[in-house]
Amino acid sequence: MELTLDLTFLKEISDGDQDFINDVLNTFLDEMPKDIAQMNQAVADQDIVMIGRMAHKTKSTLQTLGLFELKELALKIEQLSKETPKDPAILRLSQKFMGHIDQVYPNVKELVK
Amino acid sequence: MKLPNDGIRIFIVEDDLLFAKTIRYILTLNPDHEVRVFKTGKECLNNLHLNPHIVSLDYSLPDMTGDAVLKRIKTHNPDIGVIILSGQQDVATAVELLQKGADDYLTKDEANKERLFNIVEKLKKSIFLQKEVETLKEELTEKYQFSESMKGNSPAMQKVFKLLEKAAKSNITVSVTGETGTGKELVAKSVHYNSTRRKGNFVAINVSAIPKDLLESELFGHEKGAFTGAATRKQGKFELANNGTLFLDEIGEMELHLQAKLLRALQEREITRIGGNETVKFDSRIIVATHRNLSELVSKGSFREDLYYRLLGLPIHLPPLRQRGNDVLILAKHFLNMTAKENKLGPMKLGQTAKDKLLSYSFPGNIRELKAIVELGAIMCAGKTIQRDDLQFNSPKKATNFFLEEMTLREYNIKIVRHYLEKHDNHIPIVAKILGIGKTTIYRMLKEDEEYPQREA
Numbered sequence: 001m002e003l004t005l006d007l008t009f010l011k012e013i014s015d016g017d018q019d020f021i022n023d024v025l026n027t028f029l030d031e032m033p034k035d036i037a038q039m040n041q042a043v044a045d046q047d048i049v050m051i052g053r054m055a056h057k058t059k060s061t062l063q064t065l066g067l068f069e070l071k072e073l074a075l076k077i078e079q080l081s082k083e084t085p086k087d088p089a090i091l092r093l094s095q096k097f098m099g100h101i102d103q104v105y106p107n108v109k110e111l112v113k
Numbered sequence: 114m115k116l117p118n119d120g121i122r123i124f125i126v127e128d129d130l131l132f133a134k135t136i137r138y139i140l141t142l143n144p145d146h147e148v149r150v151f152k153t154g155k156e157c158l159n160n161l162h163l164n165p166h167i168v169s170l171d172y173s174l175p176d177m178t179g180d181a182v183l184k185r186i187k188t189h190n191p192d193i194g195v196i197i198l199s200g201q202q203d204v205a206t207a208v209e210l211l212q213k214g215a216d217d218y219l220t221k222d223e224a225n226k227e228r229l230f231n232i233v234e235k236l237k238k239s240i241f242l243q244k245e246v247e248t249l250k251e252e253l254t255e256k257y258q259f260s261e262s263m264k265g266n267s268p269a270m271q272k273v274f275k276l277l278e279k280a281a282k283s284n285i286t287v288s289v290t291g292e293t294g295t296g297k298e299l300v301a302k303s304v305h306y307n308s309t310r311r312k313g314n315f316v317a318i319n320v321s322a323i324p325k326d327l328l329e330s331e332l333f334g335h336e337k338g339a340f341t342g343a344a345t346r347k348q349g350k351f352e353l354a355n356n357g358t359l360f361l362d363e364i365g366e367m368e369l370h371l372q373a374k375l376l377r378a379l380q381e382r383e384i385t386r387i388g389g390n391e392t393v394k395f396d397s398r399i400i401v402a403t404h405r406n407l408s409e410l411v412s413k414g415s416f417r418e419d420l421y422y423r424l425l426g427l428p429i430h431l432p433p434l435r436q437r438g439n440d441v442l443i444l445a446k447h448f449l450n451m452t453a454k455e456n457k458l459g460p461m462k463l464g465q466t467a468k469d470k471l472l473s474y475s476f477p478g479n480i481r482e483l484k485a486i487v488e489l490g491a492i493m494c495a496g497k498t499i500q501r502d503d504l505q506f507n508s509p510k511k512a513t514n515f516f517l518e519e520m521t522l523r524e525y526n527i528k529i530v531r532h533y534l535e536k537h538d539n540h541i542p543i544v545a546k547i548l549g550i551g552k553t554t555i556y557r558m559l560k561e562d563e564e565y566p567q568r569e570a
Contacts, residue, residue, distance in 0.1 A: 013139055013226045020138055027131045056173055059200060060132035060221045075200075 001073075003104050005111060006066025018113055025112045028061060029105065036098050043094050051094050052081025058101075067104065073097050121237055124165040125150045126157040126182065127198070128175050132221065136169060136198075139226050140233065154182040161186065166240050167194040167233060170215075172206055179210055187214045192243055194236035198224065250312070257306035262299055264447050265440040269432040273300075276429045281307035288424055289402040291431030294479030297402035298362060300429060305358040310398055313357025316350050321363040329371055330387055333378070339388025351384045354397040364424065365405040365416060376420045399424070434476040434483060441471050444480060448487040449499065461491055466501035473520065474506055527558055 007021065014020045035054055042050035055077040062071035077097060080090045123146055127133035133150045140148045149165075151157040154177030157168065168186055172179030179197060186193055197218040199207040207218035216239075217232050256262060259277055263270070280287045281304050289297045298317060305315045323331055330339075334349030350359055361367075367375065378384045379399065383392045401424050410416035434441060445463060453461045463471075467490070476482050490503040520528070533544040534555075545552045 009225070010135070013135070024131055024134060027134055031130050053175070056200070057129055057175075060129045063222060064132055064135050 001100055002069045003067070003100060003107060005104075005107055006068070007111065008066060009064060022112050024064070025108050028065065028108055029112075032058070032061065032101060032105075036101055039094060040098060043091055043098075046091065048081050048085040048090060051090060052078050052085075055081065055094070055097070065108075070097070070100055070104070073100070121146050121167065121233075121240070122163065122165045123148045123233070124157055124160070124168045126152075126154060126168060126174065127171045128152050129171075136224060136229065139229050142226075143230075146233075153177070157182060158185050158189075161189045164190070165193060167196065167236050169196045169198055172197050172199045172203060172210060179206070180213065183210055183213060183215055192240070194240060196232055196236070254306045254311055257299075257303045259303055259307060262303050263296065264443050265437060266443065267432075267437040267440045269437055270440060273429060273431060276427065277303060277307075280304045280427050280429065283427075284308075284310075284398055286398070286424055286426030287400045288407075288426055288428050289400065289431065290407075290428065291402075291404065292433045292479055293404050294481035295431035295433060296480050297404075297431060298360065300431065301358070301360040301362075301400040301402065304400060305360075305398070308358070308398070310357050313397075314354055315358050315360065316354035316397075317360040317362060318350050319362040321366040325368060328367070329374065332371075333374070333384045333386055334393075335387035336389040339386070343388065346386070349384065349386065351378060351395045351397065352393055355395045357397055359397045359399050361399065361401045363403055364401040365403040365407055365410055367416075369415070369417065372417045372420050376417060376423060379420075379423050399426075434479045439472075441476070441483065442468055444483055445471055445487050448484045449491055452488045452491040456492070458491060459497065461494065461497050461499065464498045464500045467499045467504055470501045470504050523561075527561070530555055530558055 010021050010024060035058055039051060039054040041047075042054060055074040059071050059074045059078070062068070062074060073093065074097060077090060077093050080087050080093070084090075123140055125133050125136050125140075125148060127136065127150065130150075130152065133152075137148045137150055140146050149160070149163075151160065152175075154174045157170075170179055170182055170186075174182065179199075183195055183197075186195055191214070194216045195214070197207045197210045197215045198221055199218060200221055204218075204220060207215075207220075211218060216236055219228060219232060259274055263274070263277075265271075265273075277300065287301070287304055289300050291297055301317070302315055305311060318331060320328065330343075330347070330349070332349050332351060334347050334352055335343050337343060337346045378395075381392075382396070383394045385392050407416055407421055407424075411418050411421050434444075442463070445468075449461055449463060453459065471483075471486075478485075486504055486506065487499075489505060490499045493505075494500070494503045530544065530548070533547055534541070537543045537547075541552055541555050545555055548555075
């Protein structure tokens with residue numbers, strides 16, 4: 001799984017405005033743990049609707065930061081939650097997803113200048 | 114909080130704060146955009162009183178569906194432009210929302226600077242167009258306020274003003290009569306723009322100006338293929354005037370078979386397009402006008418009596434200008450100011466000789482003629498004050514209205530002599546013979562008349 005951020009999109013829209021990029025990265029560091037905590041709770045509760053919701057919510061963030069493989073994983077979880085909510089793969093993939101996000105935080109911190 | 118004239122207030126409704134910040138950054142690159150972010154549908158709805166122009170709406174929010182938020186936004190103000198932002202896999206839902214009133218959609222994968230700007234600019238154009246239409250409508254309303262559009266202090270016009278106010282406050286059919294050029298269409302517009310129907314269309318049709326074969330189609334519309342040349346369905350004036358006012362000018366010229374169809378439409382408040390079966394309801398105020406005496410036409414059998422009574426409603430008769438006394442000068446001054454302004458001539462006024470000349474004339478062409486005379490006078494005038502000689506009366510009806518001008522007997526005599534001289538190439542002996550007076554009498558009269566150009570011997 002590719003966990004390195006691709007900031008091409010952010011650099012393009014901001015002409016490399018580092019203040020803006022820092023703001024976005026800090027927002028990720030502030031907000032993503034809250035979402036992951038909610039997702040973790042939903043996994044514990046086997047609340048498939050909430051798992052799907054949180055997966056849906058993180059997609060646009062992951063797309064913006066160029067974490068495309070993680071975004072695809074979130075999309076897969078979201079789709080399974082809607083289409084086959086009893087599929088045990090949902091819980092397994094969610095655990096995997098949260099583990100990858102944990103590994104992303106240091107990469108993000110490195111990019112904040 | 115008010116925005117500057119060109120400012121656009123945009124709401125971003127998005128629960129993903131990072132993505133919302135990105136969109137906000139892009140949109141605020143244009144300093145005319147004021148952008149606010151709301152994380153839930155409820156927050157957005159609670160702030161609609163701030164009157165956003167555009168809302169970027171995530172279709173999947175934590176507290177409400179995009180459908181519900183869209184509906185509430187459009188109920189609050191249908192002119193707010195709503196862009197649906199969705200994931201690629203949710204395009205079907207986004208398209209469904211387009212059918213429910215959203216103005217555009219964008220997938221989040223495509224939400225780059227160019228796409229966002231294009232969509233926002235497209236919505237801005239439509240918003241500014243809407244604003245322009247509203248401003249124009251307000252200007253029209255102001256223009257047709259009774260005090261602005263119709264001038265006059267004469268008792269005859271004061272009576273008209275009172276009737277106009279009654280007409281504007283009600284929904285009654287109004288029938289306007291008066292000679293050509295007395296301002297019948299202006300009356301109709303004033304009633305419309307001072308009534309509760311002013312937000313609807315004012316649709317005018319001159320019955321005498323439309324070829325007879327086309328009039329029915331113009332009034333009632335037609336279906337595709339109804340007749341040769343009917344390539345598409347066309348709405349008629351009744352449909353176009355729905356919620357507004359339909360002004361039927363020169364109603365006395367309408368043919369009998371069409372009068373029957375008009376009567377039915379007015380009775381049933383519905384029409385059927387030519388070549389169609391579907392009935393279309395309409396809700397319009399009807400104002401009719403004619404320069405003819407409709408009751409006489411009824412007596413002659415060329416106008417249906419039942420339609421006459423249906424259209425009579427509130428009758429407003431516009432007096433001819435020659436019966437309006439000093440209104441001539443009030444109107445002349447008004448037209449002079451307008452002409453001076455439109456042609457950048459600076460302040461102008463009417464001299465006493467010009468005023469006397471205007472007051473002594475009968476204006477067979479009424480206000481339309483007065484306007485033309487004053488406009489030409491302002492252009493021809495060498496200085497800033499219009500004099501007698503700057504005003505030229507060229508009415509084709511002047512011979513038939515000879516006695517309507519108030520003149521002394523001496524002036525009438527001179528006028529008669531001048532008329533025949535003009536007719537016979539200034540040949541005094543011939544004119545003397547025709548009029549049965551001596552040549553010396555004519556010479557004397559011409560000498561007395563300073564205006565008469567002396568003929569070379």
